[in-house]
Amino acid sequence: MKILTTIKKVVDVELTINVEAGAIVEDGLQYVMNAWDENAVEATVQLKENNNAETTMVSIGGGEDNTKIIRRGFAMGIDNGIQIDDPTLTEADSSVFARVLQKVYEKEGYDLIITGKQAQDTDNGQTGIMLAEYLAIPCVSNVIAIEVLDDQHISVSRLGDNGTEIVALELPAVVTVTDSINEPRLPGMRGLMMAKKKKIDVMDLSALGTSFEEVGGTALKSEIVEFMKSETREAGQKFEGDAADITAKVVDLLVNEAKVL
């Protein structure tokens, strides 16, 4: 089985993010592999270990940080790495990324595409599902387990509104995975060293056989006009001391001040 796994470089959400004049302040930001893509990579490597898959990852983006996340993917156990580095794509939306990924898919052909359920910078949760639409292949999102049935079929479990849905999928297909599917492995020293020597297949859009216009870049369906700070909650009253006293005090406040009990 040939698996294509998508990984995105995202801003580290654990750090402070400042907004000034409608834009995110770049200074002081750090970049990491999207957490849900780490789950996608882990799921892929487990399929490789248990079912002999040939594994390829693709990341659309440029710069040193993007190279770093691809190296991390190698260190976790992915065989091949493709990087689509094209300066025109900096403002791209999920639909455009899905069109680019469609080209990557069509170049080689794969049996299974695994994406994260959502990118931590956009919080869109759209790219994998749109990719499947564009390729006209089946898709299951929010997946928590993947099991290979035979060469042409897998069974996946997804968390739906009414419980866990077990779906038989005909390949080729797209699945988007959520964080409860696995615990991503931490690459060891040796893996990281080996990953440094691996060759990344870097391409721009023309090398991929497409253009900015063809992937919808010149006709964006929506555009971010500005970023704003989120309303932050103020820390309220915090009580320390004798448990019985402070508990009685807080219940009194919930009843008489907040009026919520």
Added chain:
Amino acid sequence: MAKVLVIADIKQGALKGSTAELLSKAKAIGAEAAVVAIGSNLEALIPELANAGSDTQYIADDPGLELFSAGPYASCVVDAANQFGADLIWFSFSESGKAASPRVAAQLGAACATEITDVILNGDQVEIIRPAIANKVKQRVKINAERLVAVVRAGAFEATEGISGTENVVRLATPAADVKAVIKELISDATGEIDLADADIVISVGRGAKDQTGVDLIRALADDLGAGFGSSRAMVDGGFMAHNKQVGQTGKIVAPTLYMAMGISGAIQHLAGMNGSKVILAVNKDPEAPIFNVADYGIVGDLFEVVPLLREEIKKIRS
């Protein structure tokens, strides 16, 4: 006049309150509002769908639609959107909405926006507001496409009192089943407990509760209050709480009147699911726990000691 199509949020045969919230917003922006209901055995819901504030009800009612399947579900929405001539297509915050919206957008060549919290109409120009980066920032987004498919974040819109509509039913053809993605089984998570989304008070348990004894202790408080009983991811991963109880970025988004975080540190992914609550109470033995940065009331203490005291105090005021 803009035309809004709202996808009815139906769970276990019942229409969720979010449907009326979205329809109210549609009317508030001066749009014509229709609803599409997809499932099985929907007949009894039709008057309710109209009363929720819709003037046309597109109904896709077939035993084959009983279990959610994103392909046919999206086809029904596309069909209704085309018949109605919808400019704006709104899903409630749900796993089915998250799964179907990008498909509908791709098929209609529409823009797609998830977790929107507001819609602004300026003549023909549509803009939306949505959080991103785990709620750390908000985006204002200009829609260039003719149509917008959006998932509305839980709690973003309010239902207008006394809203009404008219019954005007249009039956939709049943789309073909997706033969390449076949639902084999649904392992239902229905427990009979109050749905977190509907609860006025939500009490969530975190790793601080340690094990089943701690969970049961806190559940008793939730039972006393008739509160929804939620969880951090740590207790779901630990096998103590069901997946559908998880509050946070990968779980449920809740905005109750009162949220109680019991032994929860306040990781950003957890906060993203509950920081829209009206009042937050946190119990944590670590005075430096980040949950205290968002809590209106904080009790620094051992939950095994504090929770029984809370139950006692609440019993006192309730009697």
